[in-house]
Amino acid sequence: LDQEAMAAARRRHGILTKPPGALGRLEDLSIWLAGVQGTCPPRPPGRIRVIVIAGDHGIAAAGVSAFPSEVTAQMVANFAAGGAAVNVLARQVGASVRVVDVAVDTPEPTAPGGVDGTAPPERYRIRRASGRIDQDDALTSAEVSAAFAVGRLIADEEIDAGADLLIPGEMGIGNTTAAAAVIGTLLDLEPAEVVGRGTGIDDQRWMIKVAAIRDAMRRARHAGNALSVLRVAGGADLAALAGLLVQAGVRRTPVVLDGVIVCAAALAAETIVPGARQWWIAGSRSPEPAQRFVLNRLGLEPLVDAGLRLGEGTGALLAVPMLLAAQRTLAEMATFDQAGVSSG
Amino acid sequence: LDQEAMAAARRRHGILTKPPGALGRLEDLSIWLAGVQGTCPPRPPGRIRVIVIAGDHGIAAAGVSAFPSEVTAQMVANFAAGGAAVNVLARQVGASVRVVDVAVDTPEPTAPGGVDGTAPPERYRIRRASGRIDQDDALTSAEVSAAFAVGRLIADEEIDAGADLLIPGEMGIGNTTAAAAVIGTLLDLEPAEVVGRGTGIDDQRWMIKVAAIRDAMRRARHAGNALSVLRVAGGADLAALAGLLVQAGVRRTPVVLDGVIVCAAALAAETIVPGARQWWIAGSRSPEPAQRFVLNRLGLEPLVDAGLRLGEGTGALLAVPMLLAAQRTLAEMATFDQAGVSSG
Structure with a gap:
């Protein structure tokens, strides 16, 4: 700075x-x-861009979420149509929303590609859903590198097109499970410390989720560096977000962090490129317990604490007016x- | 509701x-x-109005503030010119600012009168500075009634002119001392529990402030009802704010509460007209300790906690984007x- x-x-x-x-x-x-x-x-920021990274997770099949995997693709369509919470909150602060399908569980990519939707969407698609992390690796070595590179590409595309404030968001059934496993592994925490209620699961699903995170963390414990942790226990969405966050710093572009999934990627990004965090601020406090561990480690204090647990970028967007008030x-x-x- | x-x-x-x-x-x-x-x-609110109630306090002569009383009138001019923090934050949310001089320490009123500045400013001026509350009553009985009525008049004027969201604010050197004395009296607290650092006073001024609040509370203890407490230990600004807050409820118009001074008036208003609080939400958490006691009593939780201690209406304005996000x-x-x- x-x-x-x-x-x-x-x-x-x-x-x-x-x-x-x-x-x-x-x-x-x-x-x-x-x-x-x-x-x-x-x-004042002239072009605020929300980038929603969408991806499914094999772990959803274990029953860790209150919603079925098909919701991910349906919500991508909802983002594109402007009907989701992230679209509404983006309009309030004059931001625009881009959705990128890196690993949605459909045969073909569900979102158009590029800054203006004219690039081939295959460029951003890493695979069809990340692997089931309690049993298999989320990604291969080639895939995690490709996902990280896609995140960097997206940051470059956006910044080249004039974006001067980036809001990474996400959508993906099962992604709080992967985020918790990544955070638990990188910070050496217990599964029960990092597991949360996600979209609002009951006690039975919570037990299933703890077990899934425990198994994923056991597999990831000896993975090695942060990128390997993303490969074993994370997913294409988390790796892409980490790449995006690293590249934002390289390009000296400010970022407002969202909830626990973006924070999991931020923890990985800061581990991969120490100092990247100085380009970020924390938007909203998440009820997901794992987010607090990350923000403590990054030395970031959320601007807003309104109990949002939706992701998508909404928690970050809710804090943008405070940043604009500060500038003004x-x-x-x-x-x-x-x-x-x-x-x- | x-x-x-x-x-x-x-x-x-x-x-x-x-x-x-x-x-x-x-x-x-x-x-x-x-x-x-x-x-x-x-x-969505169509006309958001900030009403800054300006008034001086005789207690400033005791040395309770880091700033001299002349700053009140200077800041009224700053509000009128659009250069203060409240003006900047109002512009951000599309709100307009009205300043009312109820008791500034100048021979003539410092602000124009009425919704559009064409009414006689004398209509709103109760007196030249409220009394020095450690030794004298802040107001006479006639003055406290007149100030309360002026607050109701202002609310009516604004709502008749189309305001559908009111943001009461304030300016006045010494007003955190009066606010703390009113809150301490109405909630039967110790002076040291309610005294804060105001605009940023040192330890010596803090001791002077505690003594002033103690003396004012001793005088106000047997004052009787809440309006009498405003008369003995408050001031024309606090009484006008209380009238404004009561009338907002009568007119079913929502209000965002600001910092400790507005909250002192809100406590008095709710005591005078129980149930008025249902028309209010709390904007920002103030570092002034007395605000917390009021909000606990009113059952209100601030939307934002960003360490603002400026008053003017800024704490309320910082929370307005969250209300707009909720509506949207x-x-x-x-x-x-x-x-x-x-x-x-």
Whole structure:
């Protein structure tokens, strides 16, 4: 981050018409944004892009979710039609939504490809559903590398097309199970510590989910590096998200993190490229217990805690107005001198 | 609130394309808004109005603030010029800001009167600064009634002009001292429990502030009803805010509460007219300890906790995007049937 721009932002906060520090976290956020953009005051984001990475998981067959796998493809269609929560919240902040099918359980890709939907969707499709992680690897070595590369490609495409704030989201029945297994493995936690209720499962499915995560973690324990953990216990969606998050940092582009799935990918990304996290902020607190472990490790504190447990990017989008408020106050408020106000 | 509209909102949340409850507090908020408006789905607010009630306090002379009293009038000018934080955050959500001088310490009113600034400002001016509450009453009996009536008048003016979401704010050096004294008295707390750092005072001023609140509370203890507590230990600003909050409920108009000063007025308003609180939601958590006691008593949980301690209405404004997101998701999301998604 640009230390000079951050110092200028701190100085400017001292001369705006308010007591020092009175804008709380808005001040920290605006200083961070100045550092990311390398300019003070920072500009308002001009093109906010939500990228929903969709993928199915073989583990859904174990009965870990309240919803059947077919919902993933149905929701991809819902995203494309603009009817999902992520579309509604994106419209509120002037963001647009792209959906990428990396591993939906259908013969053909369910979403168009590229920034404008004109690229071949096969370019982004890694496989048809990731493997059943309690019994098999989620991906082959070639697949995990390809998925990671697709995530980097997507980030490059978006940033080249002008995106200056990225919101990675996801959709995929069973993906909280894979995310918990990845987080549990990378942070050496117990399965019961990281398992959550996902879309809202009952006690019986919760037991099944704990067992699935336990078995996946047992398989992943000696996988080796973070990419290998994604290969054994994660999936194409998580690997693509990790690649996207790494590349956002390479391209010095800010990111708002969403719920537990994006945070699992963020933990892997930071493990693969230490320091990547400085380009990210945390959007919303998730009720999924595993998210807290990741954010503690990354040193990130969510901006909003409203009990959202939907994913898709909605938790991140709900925090975007706070980032915009931070930018705006630093850029638009009058100084003591300008307003003729005594500075105490 | 309209129970039928709320039941319809609950039912609608069950058929939108998301797991039940997955939007967390957004669901509660949207159900509340449906109840307030008496319709489901609720409409987006069409005219959001911030009303900054400005008033000075004689207690400032005791040295309870880091800023001199002259800042109040200077900030009123800053509000009118659009340079303060409240103006910036209002612009972000499409709200407009009105400033009312009820007791600024200047010979003549510092702000224009009425919804559009064409009414005589004397109509709203109760006196030149409220009394020094550690030694004298803040107001006379006639003045506290007049201030309460002015608050009701303002609410009526705004609602008649089309406002459908009210954001009461405030400005006044010394007003956290009066607010703490009012809250401490009404909830029978210790001075040290309710005193905070205000605009950011040091330990020495904090001691002075505790003593001032202690003396004011001793004087107010036997004042009688809540309006009398506002008369003895409050001020014209707090009484006007209480009147505004009461009248918002009478007119069935929703309100987002701001920080500790507005919350002190809200506590008085709910004491005067029990049930008024059902028309209010809490915007931001304040670092001022007294706010927590009020919100606990009112049964309200702030939507945002970002460490803002500026007042003006900024804490409430920071929460408005969440209310808009709640309205929008309930109104705009596709249902399972519409999107062809399996409901699990």
